[in-house]
Amino acid sequence: MDNVIDQSGILAISTRLQRLSDALRKEGQLIYQSFGIQFEPKWFPVVYTLHLKTSMSVVEIANEIGYAHPSTISLLKELEKQQIIKSKKDKTDERKRLIVLTTKGKALVDAMKPVWNNMEKALVQIADNKNNLMEAIIEAEEKLKESSFLVRSQKIRQ
Amino acid sequence: MDNVIDQSGILAISTRLQRLSDALRKEGQLIYQSFGIQFEPKWFPVVYTLHLKTSMSVVEIANEIGYAHPSTISLLKELEKQQIIKSKKDKTDERKRLIVLTTKGKALVDAMKPVWNNMEKALVQIADNKNNLMEAIIEAEEKLKESSFLVRSQKIRQ
DNA sequence: TAAATTTATGTAGGAAACTACGTAGATTTG
DNA sequence: CAAATCTACGTAGTTTCCTACATAAATTTA
Numbered sequence: 001m002d003n004v005i006d007q008s009g010i011l012a013i014s015t016r017l018q019r020l021s022d023a024l025r026k027e028g029q030l031i032y033q034s035f036g037i038q039f040e041p042k043w044f045p046v047v048y049t050l051h052l053k054t055s056m057s058v059v060e061i062a063n064e065i066g067y068a069h070p071s072t073i074s075l076l077k078e079l080e081k082q083q084i085i086k087s088k089k090d091k092t093d094e095r096k097r098l099i100v101l102t103t104k105g106k107a108l109v110d111a112m113k114p115v116w117n118n119m120e121k122a123l124v125q126i127a128d129n130k131n132n133l134m135e136a137i138i139e140a141e142e143k144l145k146e147s148s149f150l151v152r153s154q155k156i157r158q
Numbered sequence: 159m160d161n162v163i164d165q166s167g168i169l170a171i172s173t174r175l176q177r178l179s180d181a182l183r184k185e186g187q188l189i190y191q192s193f194g195i196q197f198e199p200k201w202f203p204v205v206y207t208l209h210l211k212t213s214m215s216v217v218e219i220a221n222e223i224g225y226a227h228p229s230t231i232s233l234l235k236e237l238e239k240q241q242i243i244k245s246k247k248d249k250t251d252e253r254k255r256l257i258v259l260t261t262k263g264k265a266l267v268d269a270m271k272p273v274w275n276n277m278e279k280a281l282v283q284i285a286d287n288k289n290n291l292m293e294a295i296i297e298a299e300e301k302l303k304e305s306s307f308l309v310r311s312q313k314i315r316q
Numbered sequence: 317t318a319a320a321t322t323t324a325t326g327t328a329g330g331a332a333a334c335t336a337c338g339t340a341g342a343t344t345t346g
Numbered sequence: 347c348a349a350a351t352c353t354a355c356g357t358a359g360t361t362t363c364c365t366a367c368a369t370a371a372a373t374t375t376a
Contacts, residue, residue, distance in 0.1 A: 009292065010281045011274055012203055014186065016295050017179035018333070019224060025172040025362090026334095027307035034312065042362065045170055059324055066177060071363055073326065095324045095371045116169055122310035123168045129297035134167065136294040137174050139287035149185035152280035154192065176363070183332090184364095200332065217354055229333055231356065253341050253354045 024126075028119065035115045039108065043084070046075050050085065050101050051109045057096045084108060182284075186277065193273045197266065201242070204233050208243060208259050209267045215254045242266060 028041035039047075045065035050056065056064070062072040076099060079085040084105040090096035101109065127133035147155075186199035197205075203223035208214065214222070220230040234257060237243040242263040248254035259267065285291035305313075 010278055010285060011206070013281060013285065013292060013295070014179045014183040014199060015203055015223075016292075016299075017175045017182070020295055020298060021172045021175035021179065022333075022362095023302060024175070024307060028172065030308045031311045034308065041172060045173055048169070057324075058326095065173075068364060069325075070327080070365085074362090093324085093372070097325075118311050118314055119307075120168055121314045122307055123171060125310055126298050126301045126307060127168060127171065127294070129294065129301065131289040131291075131294035131297060133289075133291075133294040133298045134171060134174075136285070136287065136289035136291040137171070137178055139289060140178060140284050140291050143284045143287065144181060149182060149277075149280055149284060150188045150192065152283055153189045153276055156276055156279045180332095180363075215354075216356095226334060227355070228335085228357080232332090251342070251354085255355075 024123075031119060031122075032112075032115065035118075037108070037112060037115060038082075039112060040078075043075060043079060046072065046079060047084065047101070047105070047109065050099060051106070055098050055100050057090065057098060061099060079105075182281075189277060189280075190270075190273065193276075195266070195270060195273060196240075197270060198236075201233060201237060204230065204237060205242065205259070205263070205267065208257060209264070213256050213258050215248065215256060219257060237263075 025041045032039045032041070045067070046061060049061055049064050053064070058072055058076065059069055061076075062069040065072065067075075076085060076087070080087070083102055085099055086102050087097045087099045090098050183199045190197045190199070203225070204219060207219055207222050211222070216230055216234065217227055219234075220227040223230065225233075234243060234245070238245070241260055243257050244260050245255045245257045248256050
């Protein structure tokens with residue numbers, strides 16, 4: 001609480017969330033490196049999803065990870081370049097591309113499991129305090145689903 | 159908790175933080191609009207800082223709001239274009255630019271005070287749950303200051 | 317079953333932050 | 347006090363997401 005933005009409190013919450021997100025992602029990158037693994041934190045949602053669900057279309061992945069589909073497409077392009085995933089046309093629906101992990105991708109996931117385990121422990125240290133950050137995020141998202149920031153603002157205004 | 163990323167839990171925390179940040183910023187924009195005020199949420203840190211501290215250099219503002227200085231410079235450019243701030247050379251140090259709110263900028267701040275008040279109430283509704291999001295952020299940032307994500311990872315690894 | 321609509325994917329470009337690097341003025345040091 | 351270093355500011359380009367729009371295939375409807 002030593003600068004103006006901290007003092008302005010909750011109004012700068014969007015900025016604070018982003019700052020923290022950036023810091024964790026950048027350090028995540030360094031941790032993968034320290035384990036000698038070539039993997040970027042931004043790839044995690046796609047790869048984690050595919051490792052659980054085997055074969056999915058682009059839009060299915062996008063919905064699953066909560067991203068817009070063009071963002072997902074660009075992640076998939078990077079992962080295809082790294083030969084972590086591959087895709088084939090869906091035979092029953094010509095519009096769809098079915099995405100799967102390659103053999104290399106599956107091996108990478110196995111190699112990353114201890115890293116994920118390690119990161120998870122470190123993240124629990126960081127996020128589990130008097131207030132649990134992950135739970136706080138989930139609770140806030142639930143509140144937003146109930147009634148958006150805008151709608152709440154309008155109700156308060158009346 | 160209805161998709162894979164929610165289930166993957168804390169490993170996707172960076173993604174979750176960013177998603178929430180984006181959602182709040184976008185809705186913040188709509189709220190300013192709904193009050194008929196032409197103001198962008200990203201300008202808040204700079205303007206709020208200047209409204210408290212009167213006259214500051216570029217780097218002072220950047221440090222105060224916790225941004226890199228080039229980010230601050232581009233915000234200042236936008237604010238100057240909107241005639242919300244203006245700048246003049248520091249006479250005692252030719253390198254420095256002293257930034258101040260214009261008359262229009264000060265009037266805008268006064269007009270925004272009720273909006274900020276309204277937003278604050280809505281944000282408290284959203285963020286204050288079993289776990290308080292703002293406090294959770296502050297606590298997590300304090301933990302990171304004590305010892306970074308990377309260092310914690312390395313200690314756990316041993 | 318042809319026309320309208322919906323769904324899946326893709327491209328282009330934007331937003332809000334960042335890092336890397338360069339220059340010029342101020343300060344410190346040998 | 348000249349040289350080296352530091353500080354302030356600026357530009358260029360990057361990152362990681364987004365929205366808007368386009369096209370083609372599938373599905374629904376009249």
